[in-house]
Amino acid sequence: MLSYDIEIALRGFGRDKVMTALMVMAVALGIGASMTVLTVFHVLSGDPLPGKSQTLFYVQVDPEPVREYYPGVEPASRLTRFDADALYASGRASRQAIMYGGSVAVHSPNPKDIPFYANARYTSPDFFSMFETPFRYGQAWSAAAERDRENVMVIGKTLNDRLFGGRNSVGRTLQINDTVFRIVGVLDAWRPVPKFYDLYRGSNGQSSNYSETEDVFLPYSTAIGMGLKPNIVLCVGRRPSGMQETDLAAPCTWAQLWVQLNTPNEAQRYHAYLESYSDAQRAAGRFERPNNVRLRSLPQYLDFNNVVPRNVRLQLLFAFAFLFLCLVNTGALILAKFLLRSAEIGTRRALGASRRAIFAQHLVESATIGLVGGFFGLGLTVMGLWVVRQQPVQYADVVVLDWSMLALTFALAISSSTIAGLLPAWRVCRVTPAFGFKDR
Amino acid sequence: MAGAPRLFGPPGYRGAQRLSPHGEGIMEFGPILSSLRRNKVGAALIALQIAVTLAVLCNALFIIEQQTALSRAPSGVEDEASVFVITNRWVGDSGDLAARERTDLAALRALPQIVDATVSFDHPLGGPLLSMGITLQPDNPRSGTGAAVYTVDDHAIGTLGLKLIAGRNFRPDDIVVSHGFNDHYSSLSGVVVTQAVARALDPGGNVLGRTVSIFPGAMTAPIIGVVDRLQSSPFAGDSPFAARSMLLPLLWADSQIFYVARAKPGQLEVAMTAARNELYRISRRRIIVGMQPLSEVRLESYRGDRSVALIMGVVCAILLGVTAFGIVGLTSYWVSQRQRQIGIRRTLGATRGTILRYFQSENLLIAAAGSILGILLALGANLWILRSIALARLPWIYLLVGAIAVLVLGQLAVLWPALRASSVPPAIAARSA
Numbered sequence: 001m002l003s004y005d006i007e008i009a010l011r012g013f014g015r016d017k018v019m020t021a022l023m024v025m026a027v028a029l030g031i032g033a034s035m036t037v038l039t040v041f042h043v044l045s046g047d048p049l050p051g052k053s054q055t056l057f058y059v060q061v062d063p064e065p066v067r068e069y070y071p072g073v074e075p076a077s078r079l080t081r082f083d084a085d086a087l088y089a090s091g092r093a094s095r096q097a098i099m100y101g102g103s104v105a106v107h108s109p110n111p112k113d114i115p116f117y118a119n120a121r122y123t124s125p126d127f128f129s130m131f132e133t134p135f136r137y138g139q140a141w142s143a144a145a146e147r148d149r150e151n152v153m154v155i156g157k158t159l160n161d162r163l164f165g166g167r168n169s170v171g172r173t174l175q176i177n178d179t180v181f182r183i184v185g186v187l188d189a190w191r192p193v194p195k196f197y198d199l200y201r202g203s204n205g206q207s208s209n210y211s212e213t214e215d216v217f218l219p220y221s222t223a224i225g226m227g228l229k230p231n232i233v234l235c236v237g238r239r240p241s242g243m244q245e246t247d248l249a250a251p252c253t254w255a256q257l258w259v260q261l262n263t264p265n266e267a268q269r270y271h272a273y274l275e276s277y278s279d280a281q282r283a284a285g286r287f288e289r290p291n292n293v294r295l296r297s298l299p300q301y302l303d304f305n306n307v308v309p310r311n312v313r314l315q316l317l318f319a320f321a322f323l324f325l326c327l328v329n330t331g332a333l334i335l336a337k338f339l340l341r342s343a344e345i346g347t348r349r350a351l352g353a354s355r356r357a358i359f360a361q362h363l364v365e366s367a368t369i370g371l372v373g374g375f376f377g378l379g380l381t382v383m384g385l386w387v388v389r390q391q392p393v394q395y396a397d398v399v400v401l402d403w404s405m406l407a408l409t410f411a412l413a414i415s416s417s418t419i420a421g422l423l424p425a426w427r428v429c430r431v432t433p434a435f436g437f438k439d440r
Numbered sequence: 441m442a443g444a445p446r447l448f449g450p451p452g453y454r455g456a457q458r459l460s461p462h463g464e465g466i467m468e469f470g471p472i473l474s475s476l477r478r479n480k481v482g483a484a485l486i487a488l489q490i491a492v493t494l495a496v497l498c499n500a501l502f503i504i505e506q507q508t509a510l511s512r513a514p515s516g517v518e519d520e521a522s523v524f525v526i527t528n529r530w531v532g533d534s535g536d537l538a539a540r541e542r543t544d545l546a547a548l549r550a551l552p553q554i555v556d557a558t559v560s561f562d563h564p565l566g567g568p569l570l571s572m573g574i575t576l577q578p579d580n581p582r583s584g585t586g587a588a589v590y591t592v593d594d595h596a597i598g599t600l601g602l603k604l605i606a607g608r609n610f611r612p613d614d615i616v617v618s619h620g621f622n623d624h625y626s627s628l629s630g631v632v633v634t635q636a637v638a639r640a641l642d643p644g645g646n647v648l649g650r651t652v653s654i655f656p657g658a659m660t661a662p663i664i665g666v667v668d669r670l671q672s673s674p675f676a677g678d679s680p681f682a683a684r685s686m687l688l689p690l691l692w693a694d695s696q697i698f699y700v701a702r703a704k705p706g707q708l709e710v711a712m713t714a715a716r717n718e719l720y721r722i723s724r725r726r727i728i729v730g731m732q733p734l735s736e737v738r739l740e741s742y743r744g745d746r747s748v749a750l751i752m753g754v755v756c757a758i759l760l761g762v763t764a765f766g767i768v769g770l771t772s773y774w775v776s777q778r779q780r781q782i783g784i785r786r787t788l789g790a791t792r793g794t795i796l797r798y799f800q801s802e803n804l805l806i807a808a809a810g811s812i813l814g815i816l817l818a819l820g821a822n823l824w825i826l827r828s829i830a831l832a833r834l835p836w837i838y839l840l841v842g843a844i845a846v847l848v849l850g851q852l853a854v855l856w857p858a859l860r861a862s863s864v865p866p867a868i869a870a871r872s873a
Contacts, residue, residue, distance in 0.1 A: 022765050031757060066582070102791035105531045105727060115531055117727055168765065177531065229620075229695060238657060246622070311748050314503070317825065318496060322759060325492040332485035336773035387751075392743045427481060430705070 005357065009306065009364035012206045013372075015388045016337055018367070019385065020220070023125040023333045023417075026323075027373025030326025032380025032412045033073045037312070037319040038216035038387055039381065039405045044210065044308045048192040049132060053298040056130065057267060059257040061278055062292035064236040076253040077200075077232060081224070081246060082286070083277075084255035088124070092273050094266070099123035100155030100230040100255050106216065107175035108163055111119075118159060120176075120216040121198075128154070128185075130260050131197060138170035141219055154185040159215040180225060193398050194248050196298060198257060200232055208344050210394035211308050222347055226238055230254035287344060309393075330369065331420035338362055338428040341419035346434030359429040366421020367414050374413030381409060462624035474483050474803045475778075478516035482770055490810025490846050494765045495817035498842040499825065500752045502834055507749040510677045511742035515564045516634075516669035516685075518601025520734040524712055525563045525727040526699040528557075537693035537700065538617040539724065547593070548701055549720050553711035557701035560594040561692040565674050565737045573655035574633070574686055576641050581655040586681065587633070588672035591618060593688040597632070597667065599702050605635065607648050607665030610689045610784040614664075620747075621696040630664035654688075660812070674741045695794050708733055757778055760849055767853035771799065775861040799858035800851060807850035811843040818842065835849075 013020060061083055062075035079087070079102075088098040100122055107115045127133075143153045153174065160169055167407040174182050194209045218228075227246060237251035245252040259312050261267040274293040281287040296304060345358060381401065389396045468704035478484045517523055528544075531535065541559050548557040562569045574582025590596065594610040615630045631652060637645045646662050654661065670684050676682035699719075712731055719728060732740075775782075782795055823836040 019769055022769055026762055028764070029762060033758075035756065070550055105529070114724075115727060117529060118727060132523065233657070240624070267547060311744070313752070314825065315748075317821070318755060321492060321496045321821070322755060324497065325489060325759060328489045328492065329762055332482060333768055333769045335482055335485065336770050339777075340773065391747050392740075412790060423481060 001240060005361045006364055008361045008366060012341075012361070013367045013368045015198050016340065016422050019333055022336075023330045024373045026326040026329045026333070027150065027370055027413055027417050028380055029212065029417070030323035030407060031374055032384055034319040034323040035377060035381040035412065036388065037315045038126065038408070039140065039385060039401055040312055040395075040399050041308060041316050042162060042402075042405060043193060043311030043400070044312060045302075046193060046396060047299065048194065048196045049298065053131070055229065055260050055262050057093075057259050057261055057270070057295050058298070058299040058301045059259060059292040061087075061274060061276065061281075061287075061295075062279075062289050063251065063253065063287060064289060066288035069292075071290075073292065075292045076236060078232070078234065078253040078257045079214040079257055080201050080236075080245040080251060080253050081255050082225075082248055084257050085248070087257055087274075087277065088279075090273070091262055092270055097123055097127035097130050097197075097258045098255065099127060099197070099258070100220070100223075101214065101254060102223070102228050102231050104176045104216055104218075106159070106163075106227065109172070109174065112359035118215040119216040120218060120223075120228075121216050122220045122228060126260075127197075127258075129215070131192070133190050134188040136186045137168045139181070141184050146219045149225045150219065151179055151180040151181045151222060152184045154187060154217040155183055156187050156213060156215040156217075157189050158212070160186045169239055176218070176231050177226065177228075181218070189422050191398060193300065193308045193395065196302060196307075198267060199301070199307060208394070209305070210398070212394075254309060272275035297299025305440050321355075323412075327420045330373075330417060334366055334421050335427065336367070338424045342428065342431050345428055345431045349431060349433035353382035355429040358431075359425050362425035362428055363418060363421055366420045366425065369421070370414040370417025371410070374410045377413055378406070451748040452589075472805055475801065478510065478804070479774065480784035482540060486767060486806050487810035487813065489763050489766050489848060490807050491817050492843045493809055493849075494814025494839075494846045495760055495821050496759055497756055497845060498814075498818040498828075498834060498838045499821055500756050501842065502822075502838050503604060504752050504830075505751045506677065507745040510675065511745055513671065513674070513677060513682060514669065515568075515671045515674070515734070515738070516600070516602060516667070516683070517734060517862065520738060521710060522705060523600065523700060523734045524732060525566070525737060526530075526701070526709065526715060526719070526731050527696065528699060529696045529727045529729055531725045531727060535709070537619070539693055541691065541693060541697065544699065544722060545593075547722055548715055549595070550700060551711065551714050551718060552705055553707040553714055555702040555704055556595050556700055558593055558599045559692060559748070559804070560596065560698050560700060561591050561694060561696075562696040563599070563698045563700050563734075563737070564671055565734055565741055569673060569685075574637060574652050575640070575649060575655070576647075576652055578653040578658065581658070585684055587637050587638060587684040587686045590670070590685060590687045591687070591692040592687045594599075594690055596687060596700075597665075599700055600670070601702070603668035604632075605666055605668050606646075607632070607663070610687075611667055612613065614689040615691050616689065617693055618690040620692075622678070625659055627728075628661040628688060630658060630709065631661040632665040632667060632687040634667055634683050634685045634734075635665055635668050636669070636680070637686060638663070640680070641685060643786070658862075674738070676809055677833055684736050688760075710734055727749065753837075760845075764849055764853040767803070767850060768857060771803065771854050771857040775857045779862075779864055782861055783863045787862060794864040795864070796858050799854055799861055803850045803854040803858075807847050811846055814846065815839050815843065 006047070026403055029265065049056065059080065060075045060387070062076065063075060063080050063083060084098055088096055102120050102122065103117050104120045105115045106118045124146055125143055128135070136157065140154060141150065145152050155169070155174070163170065163174070169183050174183060174184050182424055190213050192213065195211055195213060224246060225242065226366040229246065234255045235243050235245060235252040237248070239250050239252070259270060261270050267374050271293070275291050276297060278287055278291040278293055329365065329375060349358065356404050385399055385401060388399050498767060501775065545557055545559060548554055567686050569588035569590070571586045572582060572589050573582065575583055577583045592610070593615045594612050597604060597609045610632065616625060616628070631654070633647070639821050641652070642649050648666065649662055653659065670685040671683060672681055672685045701711065701715060716728060716731060719726065785795065818839060827832060843870055
């Protein structure tokens with residue numbers, strides 16, 4: 001019986017070619033637009049460290065003057081060096097990455113090349129294990145190297161390809177600014193999306209949240225020793241003339257601290273520790289404000305920073321409005337198509353077809369429209385994503401269709417055309433049986 | 441007739457008894473309404489399509505307008521195509537940066553292709569600048585206004601071609617050295633503000649000569665000059681902050697600086713090459729990270745917005761197409777369904793024009809109902825966007841233009857099926873009825 005229903009449905013699908021083509025086109029356009037934007041959204045809002053992100057936490061305390069304080073105010077997004085160093089030194093977390101970003105002049109081993117600037121991250125060795133960076137060659141520097149401010153470095157794949165043709169460069173040296181560094185590790189391709197460990201948003205919503213990872217990784221202590229400047233600084237108080245923003249006493253926030261806390265219990269204890277740290281700092285006269293700490297897990301941190309760009313959220317809204325329109329459109333056309341054969345349905349009803357069967361057959365026919373529309377929609381999605389990759393956006397290279405999105409394309413196409421067909425199918429199944437055949 | 445399909449009608453309904461035989465009136469709403477009552481679902485679907493189309497269209501057009509208005513906002517810089525920006529980074533231990541910058545600037549100004557040159561820690565059109573508070577009330581840091589900060593020397597106003605509308609430019613002895621953010625001055629010998637800042641500080645009065653405090657840091661300075669316009673951020677659009685900027689007499693000595701130079705008319709290319717060679721001749725302990733005319737910086741800054749506007753435009757076009765096809769499809773169906781009735785009317789003396797007008801009026805009625813719903817939807821969508829993504833409120837003119845657009849679209853889409861209807865010959869009806 002089911003196969004008979006399907007056969008009837010398929011035969012129905014094949015009739016009124018122009019109208020059917022219009023319906024398939026409408027479904028395809030709606031699916032193409034919404035799946036393109038949905039895929040972009042899916043990629044951009046993804047979890048950069050699945051399974052682990054819940055255990056990583058971003059630390060904030062509040063060193064700002066009490067003048068502009070009000071309860072609930074968001075503390076500075078970064079830490080002063082004093083706080084970052086003190087919290088790091090306390091070693092209360094199972095793993096911790098202290099860090100800041102900057103840029104350095106890289107001198108190519110070939111003396112004929114002019115030096116160039118590369119983005120750099122100054123951090124502690126746990127950075128690599130906490131964030132599961134893939135190593136191509138070598139490994140992170142040791143805790144001892146960190147403590148002794150050794151001139152060692154890890155470089156990214158892009159830089160290794162550029163300077164060493166992708167060969168194992170562990171043990172080679174590179175001049176960074178005026179200092180010679182020894183390479184201890186080379187990363188493999190590493191492109192977390194978003195670049196979660198250093199989120200930043202300018203006043204216009206522009207950010208580097210989807211940029212590529214850095215090319216140069218140096219020990220935090222070594223970078224501080226060299227006086228390397230942070231790329232984002234917010235000074236929250238006055239400092240004496242001549243004091244550098246990287247000085248230990250400078251009231252400038254630019255350092256970041258990530259900690260790994262494996263259980264909710266650990267997280268709770270760490271939060272309590274931040275409170276008691278703030279108490280101590282206020283007692284010492286460094287902090288003015290009431291305790292104002294944040295310990296956001298990585299997912300909370302991404303959420304709080306609203307990483308998905310405004311334009312993408314806007315496009316998502318428009319794409320779904322468009323899909324809805326295409327469905328109403330398809331619904332109207334399906335209705336017309338079904339009602340055109342009212343006479344035939346009346347006859348079939350008279351010959352004993354149940355309402356249920358008529359309803360089912362027409363619903364299957366609607367689903368078939370969705371299935372075929374889904375195929376064309378998939379093509380449009382692939383084209384749409386190609387267009388997105390041509391755009392001047394940081395995430396251009398990571399926007400690709402994955403299996404889950406592929407499955408969703410068909411699920412969405414079939415379910416939406418079935419929904420569009422509900423009302424028409426209900427309408428035609430109520431056609432009264434034709435008991436006389438006088439004029440047909 | 442007993443077995444004839446009753447397509448939309450209630451049981452027992454037989455045909456065209458409600459059609460007026462002559463129908464000379466332009467708008468025959470009586471019969472249209474009664475016919476629509478029998479085609480409820482189809483009419484509702486068309487109205488819904490019109491509504492959604494209108495809602496999307498209004499908001500999309502509004503966003504396109506906003507994005508393009510953003511990229512048209514004037515920077516305040518005279519003849520952007522002649523001004524270029526050199527991004528200079530010092531390599532390694534850099535020594536006395538202020539002295540090196542003065543040497544560079546003197547050499548740039550001496551080039552025959554260059555009119556003037558200056559140095560700053562930022563430049564117009566590149567992105568949002570550092571913003572600081574400026575107020576006439578030193579005890580109240582939160583009063584006054586925020587304004588973008590340009591650190592400049594005495595050549596900036598000339599190089600950028602800003603219009604000084606009151607007061608004077610900086611003099612060489614006004615300029616002090618600032619090593620990044622590491623120096624702190626409690627007072628400066630003067631500050632130049634834009635007219636927008638002057639108005640924000642004192643809407644009616646004259647600010648020239650009055651002392652302002654600049655926060656954070658509570659730095660004081662008298663206002664010595666007012667310039668007509670200088671953009672605070674290329675992304676501020678027409679917000680009140682867009683033109684609020686101030687020039688501070690600080691020679692910015694830091695690891696990264698921007699030299700801004702104005703080339704003589706028509707000599708931009710040669711001036712850029714000459715500047716690069718000259719800077720590398722003076723010292724190779726630097727990296728010229730980038731060199732671009734401001735006109736190019738402008739293009740790059742707004743590239744993302746332009747592509748959004750383009751995508752929105754394409755979506756709108758497809759949207760209108762889909763809606764039009766939907767109307768054509770459903771109306772065609774109605775026409776074929778009502779062939780017999782149309783034939784009867786033709787037999788009874790209705791002209792082709794009457795039939796044409798009938799379908800046009802019917803569509804107008806549906807589209808009008810859809811437009812009313814659409815206006816509500818558009819406002820709702822705008823409210824949602826406003827709350828979650830923060831754009832401006834939708835001006836009513838978009839609703840009006842959008843409504844007219846969908847009404848015209850409906851009329852055009854229905855034209856072909858209506859023409860087909862009007863060409864139904866009277867004879868068909870006579871035969872089959």
